[in-house]
Amino acid sequence: MTVTETELDPQQLEAAAGKVLSIYAGSMLNYMIDIGHRTGLLATAAQGPGTSEELAARAGLTERYVREWLAAMVTGGLFEYDAPTRTYTLPAAAAAVLTGGPLPLAVMAGLQTHLARHVHDVARAFREGGGVPYSAYRPEFTDLLDQIGRVWYDSALVDAHLALVDGLTAQLEAGAAVADIACGTGHAVVVLARRFPASTFAGFDLDEGAIARARAEASGAGLTNVRFEVADAARLDITDEFDVVLVFDAIHDQVDPAGVLRCVNAALKPGGVFIMKEPRAGDALEDNIGNPFAPILYGCSTLHCMTVSLAHGGAGIGTAFGEQLARSLLADAGFENVAVEPAPGDPTDGVYITRKGEAR
Numbered sequence: 191m192t193v194t195e196t197e198l199d200p201q202q203l204e205a206a207a208g209k210v211l212s213i214y215a216g217s218m219l220n221y222m223i224d225i226g227h228r229t230g231l232l233a234t235a236a237q238g239p240g241t242s243e244e245l246a247a248r249a250g251l252t253e254r255y256v257r258e259w260l261a262a263m264v265t266g267g268l269f270e271y272d273a274p275t276r277t278y279t280l281p282a283a284a285a286a287v288l289t290g291g292p293l294p295l296a297v298m299a300g301l302q303t304h305l306a307r308h309v310h311d312v313a314r315a316f317r318e319g320g321g322v323p324y325s326a327y328r329p330e331f332t333d334l335l336d337q338i339g340r341v342w343y344d345s346a347l348v349d350a351h352l353a354l355v356d357g358l359t360a361q362l363e364a365g366a367a368v369a370d371i372a373c374g375t376g377h378a379v380v381v382l383a384r385r386f387p388a389s390t391f392a393g394f395d396l397d398e399g400a401i402a403r404a405r406a407e408a409s410g411a412g413l414t415n416v417r418f419e420v421a422d423a424a425r426l427d428i429t430d431e432f433d434v435v436l437v438f439d440a441i442h443d444q445v446d447p448a449g450v451l452r453c454v455n456a457a458l459k460p461g462g463v464f465i466m467k468e469p470r471a472g473d474a475l476e477d478n479i480g481n482p483f484a485p486i487l488y489g490c491s492t493l494h495c496m497t498v499s500l501a502h503g504g505a506g507i508g509t510a511f512g513e514q515l516a517r518s519l520l521a522d523a524g525f526e527n528v529a530v531e532p533a534p535g536d537p538t539d540g541v542y543i544t545r546k547g548e549a550r
Contacts, residue, residue: 217302219266222259223288224303227296231256235269236285241276293535297337304330305493312497321501324396327494332400336375339438342535343378348385350534355463355543358434362386366433369394369457371423371450372440376404383408383416392432394421424449428457438467439539441519442511443495445504451523458546464525466516467533470540473512483538484510516542 226232234249242257249256260278263269268288270279280288288296304327311322324331352358362368365388370379373393383391393416395401404418424446435454441447454464471478471487478484491509500506507515513530520528525544533539 215266219262219268220299220302222262222266223268223296224299225259226263226288227294227299231259232280232285232289232296235278235280236289239277239279242278245278293338293342297334297341301334301338301490304334305490308493312493315497315500319500321497321499321506323501324498327498328397329399331494332375332397332403336377336403339374340377343381346535347378347381351465351467351541354531354534354541355465358463361433362389365389367431367459368392368434368436369428369432370436370438371426371454372396372437372444373400373404373418375400376407376418378436378438379404379416379418380407380411380413383413384411387415389415391416393418394423394426396420396422424453426453426457428453430457430459432457432462433459434463434465436465439469441466441468441516442507442509443498444507445499445502447505447507448519448522451519451525455524455546460546460548462546464542464544464546466520466542466544467539468516468542469509469511469538470530470533471510471512471538473514477512478510487538513540516540520544 223232226235229251230249231245231251234245237248240248242260243253245260246253246256260269260271264271264278268280268284270281271277272279288294308322308326311326315321348359352362362382363386366386367390368382369392370376370382371394373379373395374397376393376395379391379393382389393401393404395404395418398420401418401420408416408418423440424444435458437450437454441450444450458464469487471481471484478487487510488508494509496506496508516530517528520542524547526547528542528544531541531543533541
């Protein structure tokens, strides 16, 4: 029996329609947040209330566009509006969430805007198989990851994440060899190289453009204890070179994640530390029902993380990287005694900490 042949409860129909329409409203607000971030409107509004004319003048923008944007933000519940004075206010809590903290959430809106551009090609992969290669997302995706990661690395990498490993900060202060695999634009390496001048750092990434930017930033900072190389993480030919290897949110979308982890193990010295920051979800779908982040994880997976792997016949793990699978991959690569900690300041990620076994 089809839906049209079934008599449905009008209240259920209304509720279903309301849910769908709220999703559409949310997606439109995502684009408005993105525009507000790109144009500086959110930062301007965070400085204090104003009329559309005042906010437009403060941001150096066209008032008519600003007024329409504000209307969307007011009706979407993100701004407050006082009709008698025609004044718009971004509440302090919303301002803090969107423009402040270690990860201003307005930056994330740009990621969804960018992924939406690839819906057509991903839908084609649904029919034809394969996927959309990572190269199709560059350079915009590289820019977005740089924006998202840069603030986090500056605020949390040393004090929050390295602190999860006992004695690691002291080891780096004394001098150690460190690699960041799939380093992107390399800002994490630059942060660490500046903070620990006695240590040496290497960054590896397949994206030539990202590596060029990493080299430029390191050179501009006058760092002599860092190098960057264009390399496939699954084909690194390095043995017993590093005391510490880092991988940040890059295993789950690899073509050959198992191969990458084997290369990580080979590149570490015996006893070396491996730190892997990855999405942390339930391994089974039923474990993720009710998780408010789950639709974001599965959606990003469909539109990027899974498809860039499948485009090259890869594993297609996807963004919802479960702890059971992560532990299995680490064990297969030769890692034992894996500890998992919640990622400081990031409720969607976990930090996996392990060491390469001592030589026998």
